[in-house]
Amino acid sequence: MTATVTTRVDRLEQLLGDPWQPDAPLTNDVILAADERSEMSTRGEELLDEFGFGAEFVPVAYGGRLDRLDDFLTLSRAVWRRDPTLGLGHGFASFIAGVNIWAAGTPGQCRRAAGLLLGNAKLSSVYHELEHGNDFSRIEVSARPHGPDHLALHGRKAIITNVGRASALVVLARTSAEPGSRSISQILVDRAALPADGITDLPRYPTVGMRGLMLAGVDFDGYRVPAGAVLGEPGRGIEVALRSFQLTRTAMPAMAAGVLDTGLRATMRFTGDRRLYGRPVASLPAVQAELADAFTDLLIVDALAMSTARAIHALPEETVVAASATKFLGSRRLLDAMNRLSRVLGAHFYVRDGEYAIFQKLLRDLAPAGFGHAARVACLVTMLPQLPILARRAWANPPVDAPAAIYRRGADLPPLSFDALAVRTKGGDSLTGALHAAAEATAVADPRLHRLATAFVAELAALTESCATLEPRDLGPAAQPEALAVASRYATVLAASACLNVWRHERDDPFLGDPTWAVAALHRLARAGRLPVDPGLAATCRPALYIELAARFAGHRTFDLADRPLPV
């Protein structure tokens, strides 16, 4: 984390307070009560407005504070740690729309959108149609010329966050009847400034998690927008989305990692409070192991997501595959970790009131991290056709190391450049290239870590061979399960490389520079990926990880890589 954001995160944390304290500005009880009423937390929205969170979505060039993606994610995580509904509903929905505007809009469009966000108004990205899911090439909402100066929108969009209360919409629409990707454009609809004829808000969708989220549909029936509302060149809508998705897919698990942070904190409180067989639950070795494993999962997700986020700055041509891998692996790992922690809480997780009630809300709220924005399998389908190119051009050749700044918290990064982001891979893959250099570094550091790192180097070599046997039919949505497994295995190697390189480049940090957490992380990844490693290794790391976790819990610090102080 950079110095400039540290002040902001501190201010935000102080403003929101410790949610476990009854006199805090935003307590767990207030958050839970809003959830029970299926409402956004008014108090939470007021506090975020007071902070001016909208400015965090706006690039510095347009008067906002969005400078680095990793810093933005650190700030957002502070919100998601308390209330994911607030995280998505107050903010991230605007961020997704905004990214497309910054990527493709004219300076005028950008200034308008920036003005709205800086004034705490909301944007909404209006992509989804009920019948087409993640298959954006099939969308039916159309924008056709209407007179010389206008487009008319027709059709229905469904399950859109904040569509009814956003001041501006980014609508993905068909601007040509021709099949193919060149027929779809993104249109910036300045809803606040346009007449309301031809646009109808549809009823809210009730949900099982994020119950307060303002999720609804919108019906366009000849809704007129100026012809100049198209973002970028007409027919480039999918292309722009493929660029901006790299930020948003990376962001989802990075922010949602805050959920696991609080899930761990709730479980630590529980295990310290409760007694079983005459002793605190926290003293049971199996409980300590579950907690240590969940902590390790949080570190894995954070290492992967933050390194991808920094790579978007430093290696923008190389992140199109990594971003999907991050979403795929990160979301599942968070969901699984929360499910396992729920077993530690037992009946106490099942109760919707009392000391640990926040846990069941977080568990329900986390689900969209898996299917939301892009389903996990859609992420694999995005990765798959690009992997043979990576195999031929990168993995089979002498590895290229990645810049250290990708793995080091707060190191200098080049500015974010949307134009530099690739729509498809060009074949570079320093993020796994760095695996080789890190594996060499393990040789003198720790024999356990060295064996694990070597296993992942071998796995990447095996993947190189597997990619050579992929058939064309396996590169699309109808891929065989065995082919999709190749993409899944790649995500695991990428995560291993991220963890290993965080260890390698944070050697001066007493915790991250010690091999233990990296051994634990790589071992968990290796077991999940079915690599041949000694199953007994976990037992050698869990005690140290539990001690670190317990120390951070007692010291009111975050459980992620940042290890930041929390308000007391």
Added chain:
Amino acid sequence: MTALFPDAAAIVSALGSFLDPDNTFSRTECARLDVEEEFPAAICRDLDRLGLPAQYVPVAQGGRLHDHAALVHVVRRISRRDLTVAVAHAKTFLGAACVWVTGSAGQRARLAGDVLAGVPVAWGLTEPDHGSDLVATGFAAERAPGGYRLTGVKWPINNATRGGLMCVLARTGETAERGPRALSLFLLDKRTLPPGTIECLPKTPTHGIRGADISGLRLSGAPAGPDALVGEPGTGLDTVLRALQLTRVMCTGLSLGAADQALQLIHEYVRERFLYQRLLIEMPHVRRTLGECCARLLLAEAVSMFASRSAHTLTGELAVTSALVKAFVPAVVDELISVGAEVLGARAFLTTVYADGAFAKLERDHRIVAIFDGNMAVNRNAVVNHLPALARYGDGAEFAAAVRHAATLDRPLPPIGELSLRSRTGTSVLRTLPSAVAELRGPARELGDALVTVAERLRTEAGRVRPSVRDVPAEAFELVERYEWAFAAAAAVHVAVANRDRRSTEPWWCDDRWLRGVLTLALDRLRAPLPAGAEQVFDELAGTLTIAERPSILPAADMEGE
């Protein structure tokens, strides 16, 4: 084949269509009750009228209960529609089980009368400060003229408020006295307690089963006559541990019903949903996932049916069998649901877009099954303490007949004999696995042989475990988890071998299909090397759904009548 469980079929078919919103027990109504957090009172009344309570009462007491598998199955059929209803209604069996196990003739007769009349019975074990730790029970029963006076709080208890009767575990020994002999059981008739001595605690809002009566009971010097004492003073814990063996097996019926419902919702979705220019079910990865879900259900069903039947023929092993299936079946069904939620995506999250939000509801509801009646940790701990013994015993040839009897699904069962707190003979299912595998042929044989190898390795590892309750290492729990998978797969082998000749023309039985599916699933989980292409059996299972929509090893007649 004709139905094995005709009572369940009759009750379910009398309920009318679940999809008709005009019926009392309909999906629409269950969704509404969930939103409103309202108890399914009208539905429970219908179930009472249709004779469901008789399924909880032994034949000897005038009920219809004579086969534990039939009880599991009827619970499954109700859960298949709605878990909240099943949990709310079947709780009466849990409340009654201790009296069936050890109650006096008079107590059994009186309780049977109440249950048959539709009076809900609750089971008061847990207390606010020590849920799973029964020995720590603080609820006190003090000697008083004419019996006892009871004081304390039981919470959270299913049907604590609605129940007319509650079977409670209380401390009859000195407060300072530790150990199991300080606890006794009482069957309280809440309807007759003097005002001022009894207070029902408010409904606790829950994550799932939102309509159920999860509440508590506070007693302040409530009188209990000598006839309220169930069994001898000081035998409360033994009785509870015996009754739990029966109730834990029954709980697997809740999971099976949830799995039936989940699989149906997944299947309907993928065969109707059109994406990327094709039906989802036509996508290879979706078929694979669907087939894996079938295998999870079939494995859960096989081990549940075997375990419930083995209560009659291998009663002495039920202490370990019940702990294994209570940990395994809810976990594998939670996994099925989690995979299914990923297939359904937003439709498992939105509550009005698909099937009245039934999937999201069942996902929340089912999470309780792993928690109540002894959570996973409690059950795995019970197995850990059996592990060294499990490794000690030989090939179990003397139990081969009892195993085969339990595995032969249509063979009548003897009454359940004496329940033991500890299995003296290990798990005969695993001990006799090699001889059952020897009866397999073709690809199933290859998978069976692999299972034998894994089971032998597990046995060696089990011999090295040190029993403990405090410092059980995480690795011992992981070993138990693998043991559960091996046990379930071995039970499946026995069931397949015992029935396949008569069933081989049925879709799920044809070519040992279901067995190959469950063995592939289990071996993969046990990290055993699989024969090349073994996973394709999952595609076969998914294909079988098109001709037989309900994956089950039971006769089709047992799964019909919705």
Added chain:
Amino acid sequence: MNALRTYVTERVAYYLERDAATIETDMSLPDHGLDSVLALALCGDIEDHLGVRLDPTAVWDYPTIDALLTYLSGAVAEAKP
């Protein structure tokens, strides 16, 4: 009988994770941490060691080593024809 006393004391020490020399034969086993579930496991060990069937809750009813040994001598005598 001394051999049995040694065996039982060693098993108790094993379950309590203590040195056998520190186990007093008249101490209350539950009070010293022999949980009710472990008591069942101990009973199973003794059964296998002696080749007799015991009430699984014997250790609940005879919660010291001395009491247990008295019970066991009776049970063993009964098992012999």
